[in-house]
Amino acid sequence: MTATPTILKIDASARKAGSMTRELTDALVTRLLDTHRAARVLSRDVAAGLPVVDEAWIGANFTDPAERTSEQKLKLALSDTLVAELKAADILVIAAPVYNFGIPASLKAWVDLVARARETFRYTESGPEGLLKGKKAYVVVASGGVPVNSAVDFATPYLKQVLAFIGITDVTVIAADQLMMDGQAKRAAALAAIEDAVTQAA
Template identity: 55%
Template sequence: AVTPHPVLDEAALGALFTPAEQRTAEQAARVALDDALIAEIQAHDTLVLGVPMYNFGVPVQLKAWIDAIARAGTTFRYTATGPEGLLKGKTVYVALARGGLYRDTANDSQVPYLKAVLGFLGLTDVRFIYAEGLAMGPEAVAKGFAQAEVDLNAALAA
Protein backbone atom coordinates (compact mmCIF):
# COMPACT_ATOMS: atom_id res chain seq x y z
CA ALA A 1 0.00 0.00 0.00
CA VAL A 2 1.14 3.52 -0.74
CA THR A 3 1.64 5.72 2.31
CA PRO A 4 -0.72 8.72 2.10
CA HIS A 5 0.79 12.17 2.10
CA PRO A 6 0.87 13.52 5.67
CA VAL A 7 -1.53 16.25 6.64
CA LEU A 8 -0.42 19.78 7.34
CA ASP A 9 0.02 19.75 11.11
CA GLU A 10 1.98 21.74 13.67
CA ALA A 11 5.20 19.81 12.97
CA ALA A 12 4.89 20.36 9.22
CA LEU A 13 4.21 24.08 9.67
CA GLY A 14 7.18 24.31 12.01
CA ALA A 15 9.37 22.68 9.37
CA LEU A 16 8.12 24.97 6.61
CA PHE A 17 8.73 28.09 8.68
CA THR A 18 12.19 27.03 9.79
CA PRO A 19 14.96 28.29 7.48
CA ALA A 20 16.31 25.40 5.40
CA GLU A 21 19.79 25.59 6.92
CA GLN A 22 18.32 25.34 10.44
CA ARG A 23 15.96 22.40 9.88
CA THR A 24 16.45 19.12 11.67
CA ALA A 25 16.78 15.99 9.54
CA GLU A 26 13.14 15.17 10.36
CA GLN A 27 11.99 18.66 9.32
CA ALA A 28 14.01 18.52 6.10
CA ALA A 29 12.48 15.14 5.25
CA ARG A 30 8.96 16.47 5.87
CA VAL A 31 9.51 19.54 3.66
CA ALA A 32 11.04 17.30 0.97
CA LEU A 33 7.74 15.41 0.71
CA ASP A 34 5.92 18.61 -0.22
CA ASP A 35 8.79 19.76 -2.44
CA ALA A 36 8.45 16.57 -4.48
CA LEU A 37 4.74 17.22 -5.09
CA ILE A 38 5.41 20.82 -6.05
CA ALA A 39 8.17 19.77 -8.47
CA GLU A 40 5.83 17.22 -10.01
CA ILE A 41 3.08 19.76 -10.66
CA GLN A 42 5.58 22.33 -11.96
CA ALA A 43 6.98 19.77 -14.42
CA HIS A 44 3.67 18.97 -16.12
CA ASP A 45 1.27 20.87 -18.34
CA THR A 46 -1.76 18.72 -17.50
CA LEU A 47 -3.19 17.60 -14.17
CA VAL A 48 -5.95 15.07 -13.62
CA LEU A 49 -7.80 14.97 -10.31
CA GLY A 50 -10.29 12.28 -9.31
CA VAL A 51 -12.64 13.83 -6.76
CA PRO A 52 -15.40 11.82 -5.11
CA MET A 53 -17.83 13.77 -2.95
CA TYR A 54 -17.61 12.88 0.73
CA ASN A 55 -20.17 14.64 2.93
CA PHE A 56 -20.35 17.60 0.53
CA GLY A 57 -16.59 18.08 0.51
CA VAL A 58 -13.39 16.83 -1.05
CA PRO A 59 -11.54 13.80 0.32
CA VAL A 60 -8.94 14.44 3.00
CA GLN A 61 -6.26 13.08 0.67
CA LEU A 62 -6.99 15.84 -1.86
CA LYS A 63 -7.02 18.46 0.88
CA ALA A 64 -3.62 17.20 2.10
CA TRP A 65 -2.30 17.45 -1.49
CA ILE A 66 -3.62 21.02 -1.82
CA ASP A 67 -2.04 21.96 1.52
CA ALA A 68 1.25 20.45 0.33
CA ILE A 69 1.39 22.32 -2.98
CA ALA A 70 0.06 25.70 -1.79
CA ARG A 71 3.27 27.40 -0.70
CA ALA A 72 3.78 31.15 -0.52
CA GLY A 73 6.66 32.25 -2.71
CA THR A 74 6.67 28.99 -4.66
CA THR A 75 3.19 28.29 -6.06
CA PHE A 76 1.65 31.66 -5.22
CA ARG A 77 2.86 35.01 -3.98
CA TYR A 78 1.39 38.10 -2.46
CA THR A 79 1.83 41.32 -4.40
CA ALA A 80 0.81 44.93 -3.84
CA THR A 81 -2.26 44.24 -5.98
CA GLY A 82 -3.19 40.96 -4.32
CA PRO A 83 -2.22 37.29 -4.57
CA GLU A 84 -0.76 35.89 -7.79
CA GLY A 85 -0.80 32.21 -8.67
CA LEU A 86 2.50 30.92 -10.03
CA LEU A 87 1.32 27.61 -11.55
CA LYS A 88 0.22 29.13 -14.85
CA GLY A 89 -0.27 27.65 -18.30
CA LYS A 90 -1.59 24.26 -17.17
CA THR A 91 -4.85 22.44 -17.81
CA VAL A 92 -6.61 20.67 -14.96
CA TYR A 93 -9.19 17.95 -15.57
CA VAL A 94 -11.35 17.25 -12.52
CA ALA A 95 -13.42 14.06 -12.60
CA LEU A 96 -16.18 14.38 -10.01
CA ALA A 97 -17.98 11.28 -8.69
CA ARG A 98 -21.13 11.82 -6.66
CA GLY A 99 -23.88 9.62 -5.30
CA GLY A 100 -26.54 12.31 -5.78
CA LEU A 101 -27.20 15.16 -8.20
CA TYR A 102 -25.35 18.35 -7.23
CA ARG A 103 -24.20 19.95 -10.47
CA ASP A 104 -25.10 23.65 -10.57
CA THR A 105 -26.92 23.51 -7.23
CA ALA A 106 -26.32 25.29 -3.93
CA ASN A 107 -25.18 21.95 -2.46
CA ASP A 108 -22.22 21.68 -4.82
CA SER A 109 -19.48 22.89 -2.52
CA GLN A 110 -16.71 21.09 -4.40
CA VAL A 111 -16.66 23.02 -7.68
CA PRO A 112 -16.57 26.53 -6.13
CA TYR A 113 -13.89 25.42 -3.67
CA LEU A 114 -11.74 23.80 -6.35
CA LYS A 115 -12.11 26.77 -8.70
CA ALA A 116 -11.08 29.12 -5.89
CA VAL A 117 -8.10 27.18 -4.57
CA LEU A 118 -6.77 26.10 -7.97
CA GLY A 119 -7.29 29.61 -9.35
CA PHE A 120 -5.41 31.04 -6.37
CA LEU A 121 -2.45 28.88 -7.45
CA GLY A 122 -2.71 30.11 -11.06
CA LEU A 123 -4.52 27.01 -12.34
CA THR A 124 -7.37 28.73 -14.16
CA ASP A 125 -7.98 26.32 -17.06
CA VAL A 126 -10.02 23.85 -15.00
CA ARG A 127 -12.39 21.47 -16.79
CA PHE A 128 -14.96 19.48 -14.84
CA ILE A 129 -16.29 16.03 -15.74
CA TYR A 130 -19.36 15.01 -13.73
CA ALA A 131 -20.43 11.45 -12.92
CA GLU A 132 -23.49 11.95 -10.73
CA GLY A 133 -26.39 9.92 -9.42
CA LEU A 134 -24.11 6.96 -8.75
CA ALA A 135 -26.06 5.93 -5.62
CA MET A 136 -29.49 6.34 -7.19
CA GLY A 137 -29.93 3.01 -8.98
CA PRO A 138 -28.84 1.43 -12.26
CA GLU A 139 -30.65 3.87 -14.56
CA ALA A 140 -29.17 6.88 -12.80
CA VAL A 141 -25.72 5.29 -12.89
CA ALA A 142 -25.98 4.73 -16.64
CA LYS A 143 -27.17 8.31 -17.12
CA GLY A 144 -24.38 9.62 -14.87
CA PHE A 145 -21.66 7.80 -16.80
CA ALA A 146 -23.17 8.88 -20.13
CA GLN A 147 -23.04 12.51 -18.94
CA ALA A 148 -19.46 12.02 -17.79
CA GLU A 149 -18.53 10.85 -21.29
CA VAL A 150 -20.19 13.93 -22.80
CA ASP A 151 -18.36 16.18 -20.32
CA LEU A 152 -15.05 14.44 -20.98
CA ASN A 153 -15.36 14.83 -24.76
CA ALA A 154 -16.24 18.52 -24.31
CA ALA A 155 -13.32 19.04 -21.92
CA LEU A 156 -10.87 17.41 -24.32
CA ALA A 157 -12.20 19.43 -27.26
CA ALA A 158 -11.96 22.78 -25.43
Protein backbone atom coordinates in the same frame (compact mmCIF):
# COMPACT_ATOMS: atom_id res chain seq x y z
CA MET B 1 1.99 23.67 -24.10
CA THR B 2 5.10 21.74 -25.03
CA ALA B 3 5.24 19.12 -27.78
CA THR B 4 5.76 16.48 -25.10
CA PRO B 5 3.45 17.57 -22.27
CA THR B 6 3.37 16.00 -18.84
CA ILE B 7 0.01 14.83 -17.50
CA LEU B 8 -0.37 14.55 -13.72
CA LYS B 9 -3.27 12.35 -12.60
CA ILE B 10 -4.44 12.58 -9.00
CA ASP B 11 -6.71 9.79 -7.75
CA ALA B 12 -8.49 10.08 -4.42
CA SER B 13 -11.31 7.54 -4.30
CA ALA B 14 -11.13 5.14 -1.38
CA ARG B 15 -12.43 2.45 -3.72
CA LYS B 16 -10.03 0.75 -6.12
CA ALA B 17 -12.70 -1.31 -7.87
CA GLY B 18 -15.98 0.21 -8.95
CA SER B 19 -14.82 3.80 -8.57
CA MET B 20 -16.44 6.11 -11.08
CA THR B 21 -13.76 8.80 -10.72
CA ARG B 22 -11.00 6.26 -11.33
CA GLU B 23 -12.78 4.92 -14.40
CA LEU B 24 -13.37 8.39 -15.80
CA THR B 25 -9.90 9.76 -15.10
CA ASP B 26 -8.40 6.69 -16.78
CA ALA B 27 -10.65 7.30 -19.78
CA LEU B 28 -9.70 10.98 -19.82
CA VAL B 29 -5.96 10.27 -19.68
CA THR B 30 -6.32 7.67 -22.45
CA ARG B 31 -8.13 10.22 -24.60
CA LEU B 32 -5.51 12.87 -23.85
CA LEU B 33 -2.79 10.45 -24.93
CA ASP B 34 -4.59 10.03 -28.25
CA THR B 35 -4.10 13.77 -28.75
CA HIS B 36 -0.67 14.07 -27.13
CA ARG B 37 1.02 10.82 -28.14
CA ALA B 38 4.40 11.81 -26.73
CA ALA B 39 2.99 12.88 -23.37
CA ARG B 40 4.42 11.60 -20.11
CA VAL B 41 1.97 10.54 -17.40
CA LEU B 42 2.63 10.94 -13.70
CA SER B 43 0.20 9.18 -11.36
CA ARG B 44 -0.32 10.06 -7.72
CA ASP B 45 -2.86 8.05 -5.71
CA VAL B 46 -3.58 9.85 -2.44
CA ALA B 47 -6.39 7.53 -1.32
CA ALA B 48 -4.29 5.78 1.32
CA GLY B 49 -3.85 9.14 3.02
CA LEU B 50 -1.16 11.78 3.30
CA PRO B 51 0.37 13.38 6.40
CA VAL B 52 -1.61 16.33 7.67
CA VAL B 53 0.00 19.71 8.17
CA ASP B 54 1.15 20.05 11.78
CA GLU B 55 3.15 22.54 13.84
CA ALA B 56 6.52 21.06 12.85
CA TRP B 57 5.59 21.21 9.15
CA ILE B 58 4.49 24.83 9.43
CA GLY B 59 7.69 25.74 11.23
CA ALA B 60 9.79 24.06 8.56
CA ASN B 61 7.83 25.67 5.73
CA PHE B 62 8.27 29.17 7.15
CA THR B 63 11.99 28.71 7.79
CA ASP B 64 14.28 30.14 5.13
CA PRO B 65 15.29 27.21 2.88
CA ALA B 66 18.97 28.00 3.42
CA GLU B 67 18.51 27.72 7.18
CA ARG B 68 16.40 24.56 7.42
CA THR B 69 17.71 21.75 9.56
CA SER B 70 17.97 18.17 8.34
CA GLU B 71 14.83 17.37 10.31
CA GLN B 72 12.94 20.25 8.70
CA LYS B 73 14.04 19.20 5.22
CA LEU B 74 12.84 15.69 5.95
CA LYS B 75 9.53 17.05 7.21
CA LEU B 76 8.98 18.88 3.91
CA ALA B 77 10.32 16.11 1.66
CA LEU B 78 6.96 14.68 0.60
CA SER B 79 5.51 18.15 0.08
CA ASP B 80 8.54 19.06 -2.04
CA THR B 81 7.94 15.97 -4.19
CA LEU B 82 4.24 16.76 -4.64
CA VAL B 83 5.01 20.37 -5.53
CA ALA B 84 7.64 19.24 -8.04
CA GLU B 85 5.10 16.93 -9.70
CA LEU B 86 2.62 19.78 -9.94
CA LYS B 87 5.19 22.19 -11.34
CA ALA B 88 6.25 19.63 -13.95
CA ALA B 89 2.68 19.06 -15.16
CA ASP B 90 1.26 20.77 -18.21
CA ILE B 91 -2.10 19.04 -17.77
CA LEU B 92 -3.61 18.20 -14.40
CA VAL B 93 -6.34 15.57 -14.01
CA ILE B 94 -7.96 15.46 -10.57
CA ALA B 95 -10.42 12.77 -9.51
CA ALA B 96 -12.81 14.23 -6.96
CA PRO B 97 -15.41 11.92 -5.47
CA VAL B 98 -17.86 13.83 -3.32
CA TYR B 99 -17.83 12.60 0.27
CA ASN B 100 -20.36 14.24 2.59
CA PHE B 101 -20.71 17.27 0.29
CA GLY B 102 -16.95 17.90 0.03
CA ILE B 103 -13.72 16.32 -1.14
CA PRO B 104 -12.06 13.33 0.56
CA ALA B 105 -9.72 14.13 3.45
CA SER B 106 -6.84 12.63 1.49
CA LEU B 107 -7.36 15.10 -1.37
CA LYS B 108 -7.61 17.98 1.09
CA ALA B 109 -4.28 16.85 2.58
CA TRP B 110 -2.77 16.96 -0.93
CA VAL B 111 -4.06 20.51 -1.37
CA ASP B 112 -2.51 21.54 1.96
CA LEU B 113 0.84 20.07 0.96
CA VAL B 114 1.03 21.77 -2.45
CA ALA B 115 -0.44 25.19 -1.62
CA ARG B 116 2.82 26.72 -0.39
CA ALA B 117 3.85 30.36 -0.31
CA ARG B 118 6.90 31.05 -2.48
CA GLU B 119 6.46 27.70 -4.21
CA THR B 120 3.01 27.67 -5.82
CA PHE B 121 1.79 31.14 -4.85
CA ARG B 122 3.19 34.36 -3.44
CA TYR B 123 1.89 37.39 -1.63
CA THR B 124 2.17 40.76 -3.38
CA GLU B 125 1.11 44.30 -2.57
CA SER B 126 -2.11 43.67 -4.49
CA GLY B 127 -2.81 40.30 -2.91
CA PRO B 128 -1.87 36.66 -3.51
CA GLU B 129 -0.62 35.61 -6.94
CA GLY B 130 -0.59 32.05 -8.27
CA LEU B 131 2.75 30.89 -9.65
CA LEU B 132 1.56 27.93 -11.75
CA LYS B 133 0.11 29.80 -14.70
CA GLY B 134 -0.31 28.31 -18.15
CA LYS B 135 -1.52 24.87 -17.09
CA LYS B 136 -4.72 23.07 -18.04
CA ALA B 137 -6.77 21.24 -15.40
CA TYR B 138 -9.60 18.74 -15.63
CA VAL B 139 -11.59 18.01 -12.47
CA VAL B 140 -13.62 14.81 -12.60
CA VAL B 141 -16.39 15.01 -10.00
CA ALA B 142 -18.59 12.06 -9.07
CA SER B 143 -21.37 11.96 -6.50
CA GLY B 144 -24.10 9.63 -5.39
CA GLY B 145 -26.74 12.28 -4.82
CA VAL B 146 -25.20 15.77 -4.73
CA PRO B 147 -25.82 17.82 -7.91
CA VAL B 148 -22.56 19.34 -9.13
CA ASN B 149 -22.48 23.15 -8.81
CA SER B 150 -25.53 23.12 -6.57
CA ALA B 151 -25.81 24.92 -3.24
CA VAL B 152 -24.75 21.73 -1.44
CA ASP B 153 -21.75 20.98 -3.66
CA PHE B 154 -18.74 22.19 -1.70
CA ALA B 155 -16.25 20.05 -3.65
CA THR B 156 -16.32 21.60 -7.13
CA PRO B 157 -16.14 25.31 -6.21
CA TYR B 158 -13.48 24.57 -3.59
CA LEU B 159 -11.18 22.83 -6.06
CA LYS B 160 -11.70 25.56 -8.66
CA GLN B 161 -10.82 28.19 -6.04
CA VAL B 162 -7.71 26.31 -4.93
CA LEU B 163 -6.53 25.86 -8.50
CA ALA B 164 -7.10 29.54 -9.30
CA PHE B 165 -5.25 30.50 -6.12
CA ILE B 166 -2.10 28.73 -7.35
CA GLY B 167 -2.51 30.14 -10.86
CA ILE B 168 -4.47 27.44 -12.72
CA THR B 169 -7.56 29.11 -14.16
CA ASP B 170 -8.18 26.99 -17.28
CA VAL B 171 -10.33 24.35 -15.57
CA THR B 172 -12.83 21.96 -17.15
CA VAL B 173 -15.21 20.08 -14.85
CA ILE B 174 -16.39 16.63 -15.93
CA ALA B 175 -19.44 15.72 -13.85
CA ALA B 176 -20.88 12.31 -13.08
CA ASP B 177 -23.24 13.41 -10.36
CA GLN B 178 -26.31 11.87 -8.73
CA LEU B 179 -25.18 8.41 -9.80
CA MET B 180 -27.62 6.74 -7.43
CA MET B 181 -30.49 8.08 -9.50
CA ASP B 182 -29.45 7.10 -13.04
CA GLY B 183 -25.90 5.82 -12.98
CA GLN B 184 -25.64 4.50 -16.54
CA ALA B 185 -26.96 7.70 -18.10
CA LYS B 186 -24.67 9.85 -15.93
CA ARG B 187 -21.65 7.70 -16.82
CA ALA B 188 -22.46 7.94 -20.53
CA ALA B 189 -22.86 11.71 -20.27
CA ALA B 190 -19.52 12.06 -18.49
CA LEU B 191 -17.73 9.98 -21.13
CA ALA B 192 -19.31 12.16 -23.83
CA ALA B 193 -18.18 15.28 -21.95
CA ILE B 194 -14.63 13.92 -21.88
CA GLU B 195 -14.71 13.43 -25.64
CA ASP B 196 -16.06 16.94 -26.20
CA ALA B 197 -13.58 18.56 -23.80
CA VAL B 198 -10.50 16.90 -25.30
CA THR B 199 -11.66 17.54 -28.85
CA GLN B 200 -12.23 21.23 -28.13
CA ALA B 201 -8.87 21.57 -26.38
CA ALA B 202 -7.11 20.05 -29.36
